[in-house]
Amino acid sequence: MNIISETNTKLADKDIEFIERELYARIKKRALIKYLKNSGNHEFESIANYLSHNSITVFPYKFAKEYTVKEINAEIDNSTGLIFIRDNDQRIYMKRSYKNLFRAKRYYKNILLEQDINSPHRYTTENFKPEQNSIIFDIGGAEGFFGLPYLDSAKEIYIFECDPQWIEALKLTYQKYNHKVHIIQKYVSNRTDENHITLDDFILQNNLSKENIFIKIDAEGNEPLIIDGCANWLSQKPNAQIALCVYHSSNHEKYFREKFDQWTIENSSGYMIYYYDYNFSKPYLRRGILRIRS
Numbered sequence: 001m002n003i004i005s006e007t008n009t010k011l012a013d014k015d016i017e018f019i020e021r022e023l024y025a026r027i028k029k030r031a032l033i034k035y036l037k038n039s040g041n042h043e044f045e046s047i048a049n050y051l052s053h054n055s056i057t058v059f060p061y062k063f064a065k066e067y068t069v070k071e072i073n074a075e076i077d078n079s080t081g082l083i084f085i086r087d088n089d090q091r092i093y094m095k096r097s098y099k100n101l102f103r104a105k106r107y108y109k110n111i112l113l114e115q116d117i118n119s120p121h122r123y124t125t126e127n128f129k130p131e132q133n134s135i136i137f138d139i140g141g142a143e144g145f146f147g148l149p150y151l152d153s154a155k156e157i158y159i160f161e162c163d164p165q166w167i168e169a170l171k172l173t174y175q176k177y178n179h180k181v182h183i184i185q186k187y188v189s190n191r192t193d194e195n196h197i198t199l200d201d202f203i204l205q206n207n208l209s210k211e212n213i214f215i216k217i218d219a220e221g222n223e224p225l226i227i228d229g230c231a232n233w234l235s236q237k238p239n240a241q242i243a244l245c246v247y248h249s250s251n252h253e254k255y256f257r258e259k260f261d262q263w264t265i266e267n268s269s270g271y272m273i274y275y276y277d278y279n280f281s282k283p284y285l286r287r288g289i290l291r292i293r294s
Helices: 015-037 042-053 062-066 101-114 145-150 164-173 199-205 223-228 231-235 252-259
Strands: 074-076 083-087 090-093 135-139 156-160 181-184 213-217 240-245 264-267 289-293
Touching: 015 042, 074 101, 083 101, 090 145, 090 164, 135 145, 145 156, 164 181, 199 231, 213 223, 223 231, 223 240, 223 252, 252 289
Parallel strands: 135 156, 135 213, 156 181, 213 240
Antiparallel strands: 074 083, 083 090, 240 289, 264 289
């Protein structure tokens, strides 16, 4: 879900880097448990107890064990050569570099896990979700899972994604909805040029300033640049909700709580152990999502 790479945050991005960070987390597990047990925080101590009896994982909760690749239906579209996941009546296409069904299933399993009702990574709740006839911005769209439940209720959906392979997959996933789903192949940032766009400029160019807008931002640590790029729109206190990832960097939760101190903020439940950040260190646990509303 890469948006831009103009940040000091270094996150695992390749398979070999993910493996490296997972091995590092296993080595770090004992020290992590000791720290959490002595934290004086009941929730931290509960996570330490879980880790004492289970493998270290980004989501240190029982719900994570409920998801397996066995339950996921993956097929190959012979006309395109792409793998797709069949979810009810919807085909969700995977990018071309996913060469085998197991790889695609594992990816989709993680998407479902992230959006479990108990997950620290869940963007929405029953009371915090895109409203009827709203505009949705999916920033860091990847496979486009976020917009699928709102195809009928949303007025328009804008998916911002720059990976050409995901663009190909998105066009197939949403081919029946291109009248209301728009795929924007630009980086969302704090400047506008040939390859970048600010939300301030995008909202102005598309005459969306008076619309009810729901924004999902999952941008691999580049969230501050995106928020900086809509400062003018935000200053108008628009009718808006923002599901904002804060787990990519250890200081992002504090930074955005201060940034939106005049807005209503709630955090997702629980914590993540995000060891894919090369700056992974004490206190180890991070909130996943801030749900922000005007």
